[in-house]
Amino acid sequence: MSRDWGLGFSLREINLDIREGEYFVLLGPTAAGKTLLLEMIAGFYAPDQGVIWIGGVEATRLPPEKREVGFVYQDYALFPHLTAGAHVAFGLRLRGRPDAREKADRLLEKLGVTYLAKRRIQTLSGGEQQRVAIARALATEPRVLLLDEPLSSLDLKTQEKTRGMLRRVQRDLGVTVVHVTHNQSEAMVLADRIGVIMDGELIQVGPPSEVFTRPLTRKAAEFLGVENILPGRIVSSREGIAVIDLDGTEVQVVTHLKDGPVEVFIRPEDIILSDNPISTSARNLLTSEVVEVNVEGALARVFLERGITALITRRSAEEMEIRPGRRLFATFKATAPHVIPRDGGDF
Amino acid sequence: MSRDWGLGFSLREINLDIREGEYFVLLGPTAAGKTLLLEMIAGFYAPDQGVIWIGGVEATRLPPEKREVGFVYQDYALFPHLTAGAHVAFGLRLRGRPDAREKADRLLEKLGVTYLAKRRIQTLSGGEQQRVAIARALATEPRVLLLDEPLSSLDLKTQEKTRGMLRRVQRDLGVTVVHVTHNQSEAMVLADRIGVIMDGELIQVGPPSEVFTRPLTRKAAEFLGVENILPGRIVSSREGIAVIDLDGTEVQVVTHLKDGPVEVFIRPEDIILSDNPISTSARNLLTSEVVEVNVEGALARVFLERGITALITRRSAEEMEIRPGRRLFATFKATAPHVIPRDGGDF
């Protein structure tokens, strides 16, 4: 499926199969085309090419009102002229349901905001608005719930609460959810599967652990928070374990690649720091000096020489008394890095 | 200083002394009045009562153009009709500086966006716009740089880069920065000191470690991510160490409080989980069963019985094979909790 919006942006060859009842997270940086893709699924834009199927029905030419999707925009797109209760009852009334009002009340209750029913939208806080938007979308019992960055304008505490709520709602109602975000940890927590979209292209689809540990391109790796991207070259390879020369140091890594220049991705949290060498056959050991330590909430980010970054808990950092100038051992498992072939020569 | 905006919102008795050259972060939830406080410092609103001093000058009645402040709005508030270069040169030209253009170019270079000089604002990405807004504010060499949530609309990767940039700029130019955010980890990383503002009141001011470990009220604690807020009662107290009854379990905690009902705040990352009891005199030990485990990026949040939450690395969680139903030991130091008196009876 593809579509060109003119003005320099197009979605190209999106090929995506979302399973019924799954919680699918579409992850990508700003301006990747996430919103546009959701809008195409909802039927607000038609694809130039390709087809869209929803629940066994070809929906490519179906108008939005026939697609049985629910849409929650990032800013909720609530109707400024209606009360919260009227929002939820909106779709039910259109279906001529006489019990619209009661059903709406029940849904609001389920989302814990019964007290809002009679309130005008303008007087609601961001979090309350979001619940109303979700209730509105769920009221008509859609097959698919499309969520466009539903959490990004909430503060951390509310975000955490809402994540739980979203997961619960999805399980209880068995609805398929497509959730768009640019926040990795959000994707990680919520997703059954993740699709990574960048510059209008769907780069990778898979379960969270796979996507985060095995990104398919360097750009995706950077976006996904792989801070250690080290150029190297495979020296030898035996039984799926390759020896890679990383700028002088040889490390052992599990990979199906046999030779050639490669890029080695190591997530900073997969690097263990210690005062003494930990000697296990499966582990790779580097010695390095601490350049800088940044405490970020519960975590501390430790920048080492050679551009290696490790992420440890603040508590560990304090207990190990890590500070710039100290020499440490950095260890990682042979299974921790992910290796992809590198184009072009060394650098 | 205070001001009532009518319509139900007012800033009350803000009493704040920001030191020259410091990086001050104003932290508070949505609608706390952070933006309004910044706008009062800049002189867009006058206080109903109280005075504002900037660098030894009483500025309460000074118009914004005489206050020597730079302002960066959350959405940058760039001038849609000017190029990036013209933005930076704007203030310099008003001062009649003949070298406005060159100085602007130098600033853009410093922020690494020389290539933008001739570009219209509409064509810039969020991150680029932000740099232009900062350069514009810095160009006139203000005494105080006011930043309103400058990072919240950026993706994580850009956020991290920008934090470093902000710190560097502040150190290099020696400017006083007041940075508004609702993001704790942002505050933690950047601040020399933090001010916590909620509902128009400045609740607490202090260095990050103090603010995060010793919040002064329950609401502040909740907002600051203290997930374990346990009601208790001081049983006995000797030499600054109190024995507190937490719903049946007695724990030892460092506090100056002598008796009465209290609330015990423990940050989730201060709770250590282990398979076997770790026996140190200074530590408190609880046994508990795992209710749920949420993996969030590099971290895993472990929910235990009694409403206790612990935050550990994903790696540890995997290595310890923590999953719902396992019994674990939760340990915390006597210095880890922060205790405040509790109003009202037990609950």
Next chain:
Amino acid sequence: MRPKGFYIWMGAAGSILLLFSFVTIFNMIFTQFLDPMGLLGAITDSSVLASIWLTIYASILATLIAVVSGTPLAYILARKEFPGKRLVESLVDLPLIVPHTVAGIALLMVFGSHGLIGQFSPVRFVDALPGIVVAMLFVSSPFFINSAREGFQSVDPRLEWVARTLGADPWTAFLRVSLPLASRHILVGAIMSWARGISEFGAVIVIAYYPMIAPTLIWDRFLTTGLKASAPISVLLILICMTIFVSLRILARGDQS
């Protein structure tokens, strides 16, 4: 912080225009209040009241037509790009520049009893209410359409889209979402168009001298009896319409906040 000087100067510059309208209109009204008997005479003159009522009524009819046909047009102009859109927009605004008597003559050529449409029309336009209405409609339609278009432009199309996902077909989405949200602009547009219709003279007298709308009556009285007879009618008309107009605008603004 409080740029007093700035606002004082701006106010001073602005009040020139304000004073100009004020003095012109209120000079007339105040002068009339010196002659309350004249005003009383006008109030009790049934043909005066009939003509004022006719003016208001005909302008309401013209506005209704503008609303019924102009609202869909405004919606399309706000939402759709199509070849020739610039042309349609120009056509909408064109009546603005047509001198009023020319408009009257042009309308007569179309709606007169020998006109392009008039010769086939079972409805009589010349010297009849329909003639007044078409003349008012011609001069006032741009005001309505432009205001309604701005109203629709200010409604986020995503609100309609969301309504669609909730099961609304395009009509329902239009009626339940776009229309209520643009209602303030539509109301303001209707008020402006109504006011513009009230004030029209040049185009109306050409096509329908009779039945006399208030501006025609005022003119006629002015010519036959002089200012003494016409001024009270003018003042009465302005007072009545101003009352309606100001109340409606306050109503329309009230919605806003």
Next chain:
Amino acid sequence: MRPKGFYIWMGAAGSILLLFSFVTIFNMIFTQFLDPMGLLGAITDSSVLASIWLTIYASILATLIAVVSGTPLAYILARKEFPGKRLVESLVDLPLIVPHTVAGIALLMVFGSHGLIGQFSPVRFVDALPGIVVAMLFVSSPFFINSAREGFQSVDPRLEWVARTLGADPWTAFLRVSLPLASRHILVGAIMSWARGISEFGAVIVIAYYPMIAPTLIWDRFLTTGLKASAPISVLLILICMTIFVSLRILARGDQS
């Protein structure tokens, strides 16, 4: 996905009004093209050209005054809340409902040689360019002010505030930030006000029959010589003004994207 039916019906409803303007104006223009000699006669008649030029010119003057005084007024209305604001807003709109000939008489009472202002004025208004200009100004100022106000309302006041922190005093912030950003609305307002001035007849003929603006000349030719003489002038005026008008609007819209 493509609600064809919906847009077709909306288009059908909308085109009633469109067709109405179209038929009325183009019937006149096309009829004239059957008599190209008449048009040629008008083009080569120096008094026709002079009056068209006078109309355009006087309306430009009126618009200039509206811009100079109305821009600050619009800015204040957009930015400030003050007691009596509703009153000022009503006063701004009031000329809309005043019948044109009444407006002309009211202006005569103020600007006539024995009028409230006219008796002290060194400038003569009656039968002179200034009289034409005040009449046009009176009827067209609401259009300018309303459009400019919307323009200023659409400029985020925080942009001005930021300019202030950069060292701009209120004047500089206004001139360098608000004004350029509202310029499109100001331009559109000026165009509308200009167009409205062009079309005015009723108010102008009362205060200034001479020098003749095109609408007066057209009416006069119609009375003395008939449609044969007046129609070509109408068509010429409409064609010239339409060309200017449409080009200006395209210019103003062009800015937008």
Next chain:
Amino acid sequence: NADDGEVLKIYHAGSLAAPMADLEEIFEAGHPGVNVQREASGSNAAIRKITELEKCAEILNSADYKLIPNMMYPDYADWYIIYASNEIVLAYTDESMYAEEITPENWYDILRRPDVSFFFSNPNDDPCGYRSPMVTQLAELYYGDDQIFDDLIEANTDITATEEDGTWMITVPPTNDLVPPKTDRLTIRSRSVEGLAFLDSGDVDYAFEYRSVAVQHGLNYVDLPEEIDLGSPDEAEGYARVKETLADGQILTAAPIMYGFTIPPCTENPELAQEFAALMLSEEGQEVFEDNGQPPIVPARTDRPDEVPDLLTPYLG
């Protein structure tokens, strides 16, 4: 009620507004259910409505009967009836400059004064308009002061007068549609009645108007001598010494003011039209005109007695 019942529409010269209003009242009283609608305008405009705009009236009533044959024959009218006269006066108010001084003997001297302003209507649009220069030219002859026309008309407009063989030709410039006043002292409007507004507002001190208008509006007026006021059929010969060329080339000869009307063939309601016309010509009608300062011409006269409806012939001489 305009919608039901018959409608009788009359297009008439502005100067006939008052007597027509009186006649309307009388007629409607005698014909219940009939609605008389009068449209006052310049005589030219009234005729143009019929000839150019293809509107129609039951009766067309012109301030100068000659306009009917000149402008309406042969398609829009077949006959006319002359039925009333009028005369030109110089109207003024108590506030006019030198109001207390002016007399039929010195009016032209007062109009000459630089601080005095005066009004007449557009000669091209309105019979009263072309009659005003004629009156001025006649005054030159009557008072024996050959500067009157030069000072009042030529000095203020582009209208000129030349003498040839004892007749005077006034020429309204053809190039300009207008006779734009060259000075502030003169105001010109399309119709003579519009001058009333300027008298009211004080913008002009004196206006050339019909006597009927001055009477109806309660204005002061200078009653000009018969020899120049175009009001006396006896002076027709004297008047005829002056001619006037209008912008469109029409040449008019000064003549006594005589109102004429016709019933255009396009009328939808000829019977009613004839009844109204009969009322105008009846004694009751004559009284109305008399009272309004427009002396009736009795008996009325026509150019084509054969064409005139039978109902009206009894009133003709």
